[in-house]
Amino acid sequence: MIATRHLPFAVFRHVVLAAGAVVMLAPFIWLLSLAVKPADEIFTTDLRLLPLKWDAERNFTEAFNKVPLHRYLLNGVIVTAAIFTMQVLVALPAAYALAKLRFGLAKPLFALVLLGLLIPGHVPAIPHYIMLSHAGLLNSYPALVLPSIISVFGIFWIRQFFRTVPDDLIHAARLDGLSEFSIVWRIMLPAAMPALVAFGILSVVFHWNDYFWPLLVVTSPDMAMPALGTVYLRNTEAGTDYGPLMAGTAIITAPLVIAFLFAQRRFIEGMTLTGLKG
Amino acid sequence: MIPAPNAFQSGVSVRSVSKSFGQTRVLSEVSLEVGPREFLTLLGPSGCGKSTLLRIIAGLDHADEGSIALGNQAVDGLLPRERDVAMVFQSYALYPYMTVAENIGLPLLMRRTRSWQRLPLIRRLHPVARAAAGTITRDVRRAAEALQIEAFLDRKPGQLSGGQRQRVALARAMVRNPRVFLMDEPLSNLDAKLRVAARAEIAELHRRSGVACIYVTHDQVEAMTMSDRVALMMGGEVLQVAPPAEIYDRPAELRVAEFIGSPKINILPSTVRSDGGVDVPGGVLAIRSGLPANTAVSVGVRPEHCDVADGGIRGTVRHRENLGSDLFVHVETVGEHRIIARAAPEIIDSVPPGATVSLRPRPDRALLFDRAGRRL
Numbered sequence: 156m157i158a159t160r161h162l163p164f165a166v167f168r169h170v171v172l173a174a175g176a177v178v179m180l181a182p183f184i185w186l187l188s189l190a191v192k193p194a195d196e197i198f199t200t201d202l203r204l205l206p207l208k209w210d211a212e213r214n215f216t217e218a219f220n221k222v223p224l225h226r227y228l229l230n231g232v233i234v235t236a237a238i239f240t241m242q243v244l245v246a247l248p249a250a251y252a253l254a255k256l257r258f259g260l261a262k263p264l265f266a267l268v269l270l271g272l273l274i275p276g277h278v279p280a281i282p283h284y285i286m287l288s289h290a291g292l293l294n295s296y297p298a299l300v301l302p303s304i305i306s307v308f309g310i311f312w313i314r315q316f317f318r319t320v321p322d323d324l325i326h327a328a329r330l331d332g333l334s335e336f337s338i339v340w341r342i343m344l345p346a347a348m349p350a351l352v353a354f355g356i357l358s359v360v361f362h363w364n365d366y367f368w369p370l371l372v373v374t375s376p377d378m379a380m381p382a383l384g385t386v387y388l389r390n391t392e393a394g395t396d397y398g399p400l401m402a403g404t405a406i407i408t409a410p411l412v413i414a415f416l417f418a419q420r421r422f423i424e425g426m427t428l429t430g431l432k433g
Numbered sequence: 434m435i436p437a438p439n440a441f442q443s444g445v446s447v448r449s450v451s452k453s454f455g456q457t458r459v460l461s462e463v464s465l466e467v468g469p470r471e472f473l474t475l476l477g478p479s480g481c482g483k484s485t486l487l488r489i490i491a492g493l494d495h496a497d498e499g500s501i502a503l504g505n506q507a508v509d510g511l512l513p514r515e516r517d518v519a520m521v522f523q524s525y526a527l528y529p530y531m532t533v534a535e536n537i538g539l540p541l542l543m544r545r546t547r548s549w550q551r552l553p554l555i556r557r558l559h560p561v562a563r564a565a566a567g568t569i570t571r572d573v574r575r576a577a578e579a580l581q582i583e584a585f586l587d588r589k590p591g592q593l594s595g596g597q598r599q600r601v602a603l604a605r606a607m608v609r610n611p612r613v614f615l616m617d618e619p620l621s622n623l624d625a626k627l628r629v630a631a632r633a634e635i636a637e638l639h640r641r642s643g644v645a646c647i648y649v650t651h652d653q654v655e656a657m658t659m660s661d662r663v664a665l666m667m668g669g670e671v672l673q674v675a676p677p678a679e680i681y682d683r684p685a686e687l688r689v690a691e692f693i694g695s696p697k698i699n700i701l702p703s704t705v706r707s708d709g710g711v712d713v714p715g716g717v718l719a720i721r722s723g724l725p726a727n728t729a730v731s732v733g734v735r736p737e738h739c740d741v742a743d744g745g746i747r748g749t750v751r752h753r754e755n756l757g758s759d760l761f762v763h764v765e766t767v768g769e770h771r772i773i774a775r776a777a778p779e780i781i782d783s784v785p786p787g788a789t790v791s792l793r794p795r796p797d798r799a800l801l802f803d804r805a806g807r808r809l
C-alpha cells in the first residue's frame with residue numbers, strides 16, 4: 156500500500172538516479188568500447204557501442220608490449236601499500252593522543268591538524284622535491300612514498316572515530332596492564348576498523364591515480380605509477396594509438412573498481428561512521 | 434577468587450583527597466580507611482564524586498591534593514597497572530572485538546608474558562610463551578567456572594545478555610587476584626530480579642577472595658545488604674562511615690538520615706519544652722533531650738517507629754501505600770507537615786483517605802538534630 160502511494164515519487168527518484176549514473180558511467184563505458192575496437196572504427200562518425208570487428212586481443216597485447224604495464228601495476232601496489240601502512244603507523248597513535256589523552260598541547264596540536272587540512276597537497280610539493288633531491292632520493296620508491304606518510308586527514312578522521320570509543324574501555328585496558336601503545340594496537344585499532352577501511356580506500360585510490368607527484372619525481376619509466384604509465388602509452392613514437400591506450404587505461408583502472416566492489420559495504424559503513432555498538 | 438594463601442593482602446587508605454574539574458570541586462578532603470578484607474560501600478546520590486574517587490584510587494585520574502596508599506605502600510606515583518587493582522565498570526567495558534576468554538585472559542597475558550613473547554609467531558613457538566599461555570587458559574577456565582560462564586568463552590561480548598556480560602566483567606577482575614577490587618555500580622544495568630541474585634553472589638565472591646573491596650552504588654539497598662561498612666558521600670564529602678545498622682539507627686547528621694531508609698525518615702521541625710519534652714507539629718513527644726527550653730530542633734522519626742495509635746499527633750490521611758507486607762499511611766498534620774507511618778496491612782480499612790487518625794512516634798527511637806543538621 157505504501158509502495159503504491161509513493162509510486163510516482165519512486166519512479167522519479169529512480170529516473171534521476173539512473174540519469175546521474177549514466178552521466179558518471181558514460182566515459183568508462185566509452186573507454187571500454189574503444190578498448191575493444193580496431194583503429195579504423197574509433198574515428199568513424201556513427202556512435203556505436205559494440206565494434207563491428209572485435210579487436211580486443213590486439214589492443215590489450217599492444218598495451219602490454221608498448222610499455223611495461225605490469226611494472227606500473229606492481230609499482231602502484233608497492234607504493235600505495237607502503238603509503239597506507241605508514242599513514243596508519245603515524246595516524247593511529249596521533250589520533251589516539253589527540254582524542255583520548257589529556258595534555259597541555261592537545262588543543263594547539265589539534266588546531267595544527269585542522270590547519271593542515273586546509274593546505275592543498277600541492278603547496279608543499281616544491282619543498283618536498285628539494286628535500287628529496289638533496290637526499291639523493293629522486294626517482295625512487297622513497298620519493299614516491301615519504302611525502303605522503305603523514306596524512307592530516309587520516310589523523311583527523313580517525314581521531315573523530317576514537318572520540319566515540321568509551322573512556323571506560325581505555326581505563327579497563329590500563330588496569331589490565333596495557334601500555335599506551337598496546338592500547339592503540341590492541342584496543343583502538345580493532346575498534347577503528349571501519350574508519351580505517353574507508354580511509355584506506357581513499358588513500359589507495361588517491362595515490363594509485365595520482366599523476367602530479369610521480370610526474371615530478373619519476374624520471375625513468377620503470378618507476379612510474381599507473382596513472383603516469385598510461386601517459387607513456389600515449390607518447391610513444393608516431394601519433395597515439397587509441398585502442399591500446401584505452402586498453403591500458405582499462406587495465407589500470409580495473410584493480411580499483413574491483414577492490415571497491417568488494418569493499419563497498421565496509422566503505423559505506425566507515426563513511427557513515429556508525430560508531431561502536433555493543 | 435582462587436584464594437592463594439600467600440597472596441599479598443592489603444587495605445586502602447585515602448588521605449584527604451581533593452579534586453576539582455575546572456571550577457567545580459568534586460571531592461573535598463575525602464579520607465577513608467578500608468580494612469584488608471573489608472567490603473566497603475561508597476553510597477551517595479549520582480554526581481557526588483563516587484566514580485571520581487574510585488578512578489583516583491585506581492590511578493586513572495589524579496587527585497589535586499591528598500594521597501592514596503594500598504597496604505603500607507603509597508601509590509600516588511604509580512601507573513594504574515602498577516597498582517594491581519581490578520575494577521568492574523558500570524558499562525562493563527568489555528573489549529568488543531575479543532572473545533570472552535580473551536577478555537578474561539588479557540590481564541593475565543599482559544602480566545605473565547613480555548611484549549616480545551606476544552608477537553604472533555613467537556607466541557606459538559617459544560616455550561616460555563607457550564607455558565604462560567597454558568597457565569592463562571587454565572586460570573581463565575577456573576574463573577569462568579566460578580561465575581558459570583564457561584559455556585560462553587568463545588563468544589564475543591555483543592552476543593551476551595546484560596547479566597552474562599556483567600559476569601564476564603567480574604571474571605576479568607577476579608582472575609588475577611588483585612590487591613583490591615573496585616566496583617563502580619556493577620549492578621545498575623541489570624533488571625531488578627537479576628540484581629537481587631547478583632548482590633548475594635558478589636558478596637559471596639568477595640568473602641572467598643579475601644581481598645578488600647570498594648563498591649560504589651547509589652542504591653541504598655545494595656549498600657545495606659552487602660557491606661561491612663558504608664561510607665555515605667554527598668557533594669564530594671564523606672559524611673559518615675559506619676556499619677549499615679549504625680548508619681541507619683544512628684546517622685551522624687540529618688542528610689545521612691534523609692538519604693538512608695525508604696520511605697524517607699519523617700523530619701518534624703520542633704521546639705524543646707521547658708518540661709524536657711518536645712513540641713512537634715500537632716502534638717508533644719516525651720523525649721528527654723536535656724536541651725534548654727525553646728531550642729529549635731528537628732525530630733526525625735522513621736515510618737516504622739511511628740505507630741497509628743490513639744493519643745498522639747492528630748492528622749488527616751492523604752494517601753495509602755499497601756506493599757502487602759507493610760502499609761504506609763501518609764498523614765498531614767497541622768502546618769501541612771506530612772508524616773509517613775508504617776502499619777499492619779490489616780488496618781487498611783480503618784484509615785481511608787480523609788479520615789482523621791492519631792500517630793504515636795516512639796520517643797526512644799526518635800532522632801534529634803540541631804539547626805546545623807548534626808545529631809544531638
Ligand SMILES: Nc1ncnc2c1ncn2[C@@H]1O[C@H](COP(=O)(O)OP(=O)(O)O)[C@@H](O)[C@H]1O
Pocket residue numbers: 454459477478479480481482483484485486
Ligand atoms: N572528566 C570530567 N570533567 C569534568 N567534570 C567531571 C569529569 N568527571 C566527572 N565530572 C563531574 O564530577 C562530578 C562527580 O562525578 P562522578 O564522580 O562521576 O559522580 P558519581 O559517580 O558519584 O555519580 C559530576 O558533577 C561530574 O559532572
Ligand SMILES: [Mg+2]
Pocket residue numbers: 480483484485617
Ligand atoms: Mg558514577
